[in-house]
Amino acid sequence: MADSLEWDVFVSAQIQAVVSDLPPGATEMRWSPISSTLISGERDAVLIDTAITVEQNLKLADWIAASGKNLTTIYATHGHGDHFFGVNTIRQRFPNARFVATREVIVAMQKQASDPVVNAYWKVRFPEQIDSTLVIADELKDGVIELEGKQLISVPLGHTDTDNTTCVHVPSISLVVAGDGAYNDVHLHLGESTTETRKEWIAALDTIESLKPSAVVAGHKRPGAPDTPNIIEETRKYIRDFDTAAAKTQTALELYRRMIELYPERLNPAVLWFSAQAIKPGH
Ligand SMILES: [Zn+2]
Numbered sequence: 001m002a003d004s005l006e007w008d009v010f011v012s013a014q015i016q017a018v019v020s021d022l023p024p025g026a027t028e029m030r031w032s033p034i035s036s037t038l039i040s041g042e043r044d045a046v047l048i049d050t051a052i053t054v055e056q057n058l059k060l061a062d063w064i065a066a067s068g069k070n071l072t073t074i075y076a077t078h079g080h081g082d083h084f085f086g087v088n089t090i091r092q093r094f095p096n097a098r099f100v101a102t103r104e105v106i107v108a109m110q111k112q113a114s115d116p117v118v119n120a121y122w123k124v125r126f127p128e129q130i131d132s133t134l135v136i137a138d139e140l141k142d143g144v145i146e147l148e149g150k151q152l153i154s155v156p157l158g159h160t161d162t163d164n165t166t167c168v169h170v171p172s173i174s175l176v177v178a179g180d181g182a183y184n185d186v187h188l189h190l191g192e193s194t195t196e197t198r199k200e201w202i203a204a205l206d207t208i209e210s211l212k213p214s215a216v217v218a219g220h221k222r223p224g225a226p227d228t229p230n231i232i233e234e235t236r237k238y239i240r241d242f243d244t245a246a247a248k249t250q251t252a253l254e255l256y257r258r259m260i261e262l263y264p265e266r267l268n269p270a271v272l273w274f275s276a277q278a279i280k281p282g283h
Pocket of ligand 1: 080082083180220
């Protein structure tokens with residue numbers, strides 16, 4: 001049994017995504033960097049979220065192997081493919097690792113891993129790079145993963161950047177692995193949101209804050225950015241700024257430009273471009 005758990009984050013670097021619609025002035029889109037968090041005891045470890053492509057996940061598997069820990073469990077915070085398409089690759093190195101998620105996340109995964117979505121969305125963006133075997137999680141029934149006598153608790157967050165998301169709270173080390181409930185210096189994916197569900201996202205951030213974490217890992221973070229709880233308020237502020245800008249602008253382009261003025265340095269403006277167009281379609 002571990003006296004204390006440890007944690008570490010692997011950030012899969014930005015890779016090119018093939019998209020035809022780019023923001024003004026851009027010549028390519030690179031997918032946001034993706035965080036995978038390894039929580040370890042003395043002997044065993046749990047991985048929260050994978051990356052997208054086989055190549056990314058081979059690097060992630062190497063990193064896990066270098067820890068020397070026995071990977072017992074992979075948990076996916078939500079049903080977007082960029083956080084669970086790597087399970088098959090990881091399991092080739094760690095065949096005994098079980099893969100778990102909440103029931104609602106499993107439903108979302110089944111859609112994301114279905115042929116129509118994989119063919120029309122993921123394979124277009126990442127040709128020849130998506131694993132041919134996409135694994136769907138088993139249900140984490142009681143919402144708790146045990147790791148050497150300590151608890152990793154799945155906390156439902158509702159809508160954040162998609163519906164039915166979760167984070168993982170590890171009370172013994174005051175850690176929240178936020179999944180896409182929080183972003184760290186990367187433009188937020190608001191393309192699935194409405195005015196109502198953006199309020200839900202802000203409430204989800206209030207939930208994370210109420211856990212009083214001393215560290216918060218965002219699902220998408222600038223490599224090297226500190227995992228501080230400040231990102232809770234930074235994410236809330238971005239959503240509020242987006243709402244204000246959406247109310248004051250007419251077209252997707254105006255909304256995009258307003259947000260870029262406010263957030264000139266955040267990674268991946270293409271995501272903001274998709275968010276703006278989703279909120280103001282046809283402009
Ligand atoms: Zn994501």
